[in-house]
Amino acid sequence: MAGEEVQKPEAVAASAPEAEKPTEIATEPAAATEPEEAPKEAPKEAAENAPQEATETQEAAEIAPVEAAQVAPVEAVKEAPEEAPKQDSKEDASTPKQTPIAELWDAAKSNGHPEIWGVTLADPSTHIPTQIILQKYLNANDGDLVKAKDQLIKTLEWRAKTKPLDLVKKTFSKAKFEGLGYVTSYVGDASDATDPENKEVFTWNIYGGVKSIDETFGNLEEFIEWRVALMELALAELPLSTATKPITAEHDPYKIFQVHDYKSISFLRQSPVVKAASTETIRVFAQGYPELLKEKFFVNVPAIMGFMYALIKLFVAAKTARKFHPMSSGAGLAKEFGGGKTKVAGLGEKLPGAYGGKGDALDVLGKQPELE
Helix, strand or coil, rough: CCCCCCCCCEEHHHHHHHCCCCCCCCEECCCCCCCCCCCCCHHHHHHHHHCCCCCCCCCCCCCCCCHHHCCCCCCCCCCCCCCCCHHHHHHHHCCCCCHHHHHHHHHHHHHCCCCEECCCCCCCCCCHHHHHHHHHHHHHHHCCCCHHHHHHHHHHHHHHHHHHHHHHHHCEEEHHHHCCCEEEEEEHHHHCCCCCHEEEEEEEEEEHHHCCCCHHHHHHCCCCCCCHHHHHHHHHHHCCCCCCCCCCCCCCCCEEEEEECCCCCCCCCHHHHHHHHEEEHHHHHHHHHCCCEEEEEECCCCHHHHHHHHHHCCCCCCHHHHEEECCCHHHHHHHHHHHCCCCCCHHHHEEEEHHHCCECCHHHCEEEECCC
């Protein structure tokens, strides 16, 4: 349905709104009050026993989780040792600090589930595909290690329970899902086959082809399983398992284009089963498939479907929402892939004729989950 991913989840994307970064506010230490000069005739002992005002630094009310773990509480003590033991200082200095990727790897190992998106996880210091996956979780959370670790663990738990790779082999109802979802891939210059940017992968959701709302969306669990199977088919097309170069927060070619076609759509926004399916898809994809959306095109969109964009904003980060492109006509889709958008030369012309290209139709070229 609309908005899954995503993506920071192809939703769930389905990826939550981008939170404002907490601001750390330090309160200025209270200045110590200098005691007035004692009268000459005052006893010397009284001056020596005059209380001295302690100065403390108060932490801000809001501290980012990862920062909070590193900030030790400040306690006022009457007698503090003049100098910390030298041995402890040496141990702290000699203890290497783990990288965020290494910490995520430790979290993954402790979970026990060995796989994400068809990649068997291994030591990221030597296994680039694992490094890429872990980096995606950091990127989806703007580098916040605590949030990235939480999302990673939830993904592993969900995959252990749901078994998405088994869903790819599952046979779904032809009457309910035939023609509703496809995966296509397009390759550029064959001489540069090792370049991940030389291949573009698309998922197509043809919701205008729904024959019965209750049949397709009525069984929510079955619909989500079918939609997950379609996503896993698309991930199998990405050259992720054979990757040889890491990604960064700024450059990540291991992403997918999504097209949602609402041509001839007959169901209205008031349908509770459609709303439930859309909401759950966005939630699942946002959680379990972060940083996999390149761009999403909503084509042949009727005005009444505007409610879906408001729904999407409740679940996905603002940077992800900027990747969404509603279009009133699907015939103009091919034109969106000019001007250096992709390294696959002539990508627009390779798309199906219904979308402005000259390529084969989806039911000829596209892959679907197994149907009977």
